[in-house]
Amino acid sequence: MTSAPERTDEAAPVWPADEFTERLRAVTAARYHDRHPFNLRMHRGELTPDELRRWISARFHYQRHIPVKDALVLAGLDGPEERRSWLRRIQDHDGTADGGPGGIERWLRLGEAAGVTREELWDASRVPPGVRFAVEAYVTFCRRRPALEAVAASLTELSAPDLMRTRIAAFERHYPWIDPAGLAYFRTRVTQGARDGAEALALVLARARTRERQERAVAALTFKCEVLWALLDAVDTTHGSGP
Numbered sequence: 059m060t061s062a063p064e065r066t067d068e069a070a071p072v073w074p075a076d077e078f079t080e081r082l083r084a085v086t087a088a089r090y091h092d093r094h095p096f097n098l099r100m101h102r103g104e105l106t107p108d109e110l111r112r113w114i115s116a117r118f119h120y121q122r123h124i125p126v127k128d129a130l131v132l133a134g135l136d137g138p139e140e141r142r143s144w145l146r147r148i149q150d151h152d153g154t155a156d157g158g159p160g161g162i163e164r165w166l167r168l169g170e171a172a173g174v175t176r177e178e179l180w181d182a183s184r185v186p187p188g189v190r191f192a193v194e195a196y197v198t199f200c201r202r203r204p205a206l207e208a209v210a211a212s213l214t215e216l217s218a219p220d221l222m223r224t225r226i227a228a229f230e231r232h233y234p235w236i237d238p239a240g241l242a243y244f245r246t247r248v249t250q251g252a253r254d255g256a257e258a259l260a261l262v263l264a265r266a267r268t269r270e271r272q273e274r275a276v277a278a279l280t281f282k283c284e285v286l287w288a289l290l291d292a293v294d295t296t297h298g299s300g301p
């Protein structure tokens with residue numbers, strides 16, 4: 059009979075910053091939704107107009123909840139500097155008080171360019187249940203977990219700029235029926251995503267000072283990849299209007 063491994067009370071050693079960063083990047087390299095079959099079909103130009111519209115509608119449900127989850131994250135941050143940077147994220151999506159458009163408005167314009175009306179995008183009853191569950195899971199995660207984990211979950215954004223560039227090229231090449239002006243959302247996210255990802259990584263590196271916290275950050279990022287994957291699974295397998 060083999061005996062159970064001996065328990066030690068010694069905490070596992072903290073990963074050096076570069077190794078920790080590598081482990082975080084390894085999560086997205088293996089699990090980010092750029093590898094999802096639906097995204098691959100999108101990039102190859104194989105989606106029908108209806109499939110693309112379905113994706114745009116489903117993803118709007120994600121987009122409209124991003125500032126909600128960012129408000130929850132904001133409440134767990136320390137001090138003006140950290141909160142200011144997170145406040146900017148909310149403005150990036152909701153727009154500024156002086157009327158500057160935000161990401162939500164740009165996504166509505168993407169919908170219009172692809173033939174989905176604003177009313178259709180705002181109508182959550184049209185969103186497939188699996189998409190709603192995935193988005194709800196992300197928001198609830200950020201509501202309940204410590205700021206470190208919520209911020210770590212946002213680190214998928216480290217991979218988002220490359221995906222945006224691929225997506226812009228694919229739309230221009232394969233889906234010319236969508237007015238290129240409608241792609242402004244993706245163009246803006248190339249720089250916003252890179253900046254957000256770098257800031258979030260600095261915050262995670264600063265806060266994860268024990269191995270246990272580092273492992274929680276890796277787990278949070280894994281969870282987020284699963285949210286994005288599940289969302290696309292739901293888009294991929296939904297046909298017609300659903301229940």
Ligand SMILES: O=C(O)c1cc(C(=O)O)c2c(n1)C(=O)C(=O)c1cc(C(=O)O)[nH]c1-2
Pocket residue numbers: 124161211212213214215218221247286
């Ligand atoms: O289109 C995409 O593939 C994609 C992915 C992600 C992401 O990696 O979570 C975000 C976005 N877009 C995005 O537009 C966005 O504003 C955003 C915010 C966040 C976040 O978790 O805080 N992720 C993402």
